[in-house]
Amino acid sequence: MDYFELVDKAYKEHNLAKGEVMRLLEPKGVEEEAYLFKKADQLRHECVGDCVHLRGLIEFSSHCRRNCKYCGLRRDNVSLERYRLSPEDIVKIAHNAALLGYKTIVLQSGEDEFYTADVMAYIIKEIKKIADVAITLCIGERSYEEYKIMKEAGADRYLLKFETANPGHYREMHPDMSYKDRIDCLMALKDLGYEVGSGDIVGLPGQTVEHLAEDIMLLKELDVEMAGIGPFIPHHSTPFRDEARGTLEMTLRMVAITRLMLPYANIPATTAVGTIHPQGRQKALMAGANVVMPNVMPPEYRPRYEIYPSKICIGEKPSHCRLCIEGIIRSLGREVGQDYGSYRGR
Numbered sequence: 529m530d531y532f533e534l535v536d537k538a539y540k541e542h543n544l545a546k547g548e549v550m551r552l553l554e555p556k557g558v559e560e561e562a563y564l565f566k567k568a569d570q571l572r573h574e575c576v577g578d579c580v581h582l583r584g585l586i587e588f589s590s591h592c593r594r595n596c597k598y599c600g601l602r603r604d605n606v607s608l609e610r611y612r613l614s615p616e617d618i619v620k621i622a623h624n625a626a627l628l629g630y631k632t633i634v635l636q637s638g639e640d641e642f643y644t645a646d647v648m649a650y651i652i653k654e655i656k657k658i659a660d661v662a663i664t665l666c667i668g669e670r671s672y673e674e675y676k677i678m679k680e681a682g683a684d685r686y687l688l689k690f691e692t693a694n695p696g697h698y699r700e701m702h703p704d705m706s707y708k709d710r711i712d713c714l715m716a717l718k719d720l721g722y723e724v725g726s727g728d729i730v731g732l733p734g735q736t737v738e739h740l741a742e743d744i745m746l747l748k749e750l751d752v753e754m755a756g757i758g759p760f761i762p763h764h765s766t767p768f769r770d771e772a773r774g775t776l777e778m779t780l781r782m783v784a785i786t787r788l789m790l791p792y793a794n795i796p797a798t799t800a801v802g803t804i805h806p807q808g809r810q811k812a813l814m815a816g817a818n819v820v821m822p823n824v825m826p827p828e829y830r831p832r833y834e835i836y837p838s839k840i841c842i843g844e845k846p847s848h849c850r851l852c853i854e855g856i857i858r859s860l861g862r863e864v865g866q867d868y869g870s871y872r873g874r
């Protein structure tokens with residue numbers, strides 16, 4: 529089977545073996561790659577439509593108890609000026625985002641135990657009282673009971689990237705964490721009825737093409753509703769400061785193959801891909817992605833949530849971001865989604 533036939537197989541069956549995914553990750557030429565992106569874009573159009581769903585991102589705390597080697601928020605980074613927002617401020621920012629038309633709010637932080645499940649439940653309920661939005665949480669590993677409390681309070685979705693599906697590579701990236709815990713958390717979230725998002729980082733030090741194929745196989749096995757794939761960008765205050773960043777090409781291939789394997793998944797064009805290339809988000813939206821997550825934080829906090837450096841849109845006001853993103857989406861002949869943009873595959 530040649531490369532084009534393999535893309536066609538993925539497009540029709542959504543079910544490749546790991547070796548086949550590896551072959552798709554290494555196209556032989558420009559035409560092959562263009563065909564991969566074209567078929568992923570076609571499947572995106574057929575399965576999730578032309579709307580691009582916006583998720584308003586609130587990075588409410590930059591404190592983190594973990595020490596992931598690639599992340600600027602890691603606890604050993606003492607040069608970072610940390611912040612925490614009060615529940616009232618979080619609710620206010622969410623309300624403002626809803627007024628700008630966002631139908632999903634993403635509450636994201638480092639792993640910060642200051643925000644107990646009860647505190648999160650309070651925030652979720654307060655937001656839902658005043659804003660007609662779906663709520664996605666992205667706050668790391670918690671117990672089953674805590675996930676349950678937050679689900680019962682009204683949380684709809686949960687993002688927990690596994691970052692790398694290879695257990696040995698996972699151990700290297702996360703000195704004080706367990707791959708098994710990560711997977712257990714994802715299973716707990718599924719069991720509780722969250723729409724679950726996971727994903728990886730493309731170009732992590734020590735990563736191989738086989739690892740990337742394993743990432744896609746795991747996304748498929750978990751049958752995730754959302755799949756986040758962004759490039760690695762080295763941060764100057766981490767052990768990976770001198771490593772090379774992930775490439776645009778491999779990130780786009782990962783997005784495209786993930787679309788072919790998970791036709792109904794919500795797949796973001798990440799801010800990180802927009803950071804490594806000025807047209808990165810546009811290219812991702814044309815290679816299978818259907819979601820963008822603009823930051824809705826007041827500009828004064830944005831530079832202080834530095835998972836990686838040189839993030840785009842750091843000085844923008846939320847209202848400006850919203851208009852800018854809308855312009856990007858329209859320039860591609862697509863529309864901004866007006867509903868919650870929930871998973872449509874079941």
Ligand code: SF4
Nearest residue numbers: 592594596599602638
């Ligand atoms: S990746 Fe998440 S858990 Fe790891 S250090 Fe960064 S914020 Fe903390």
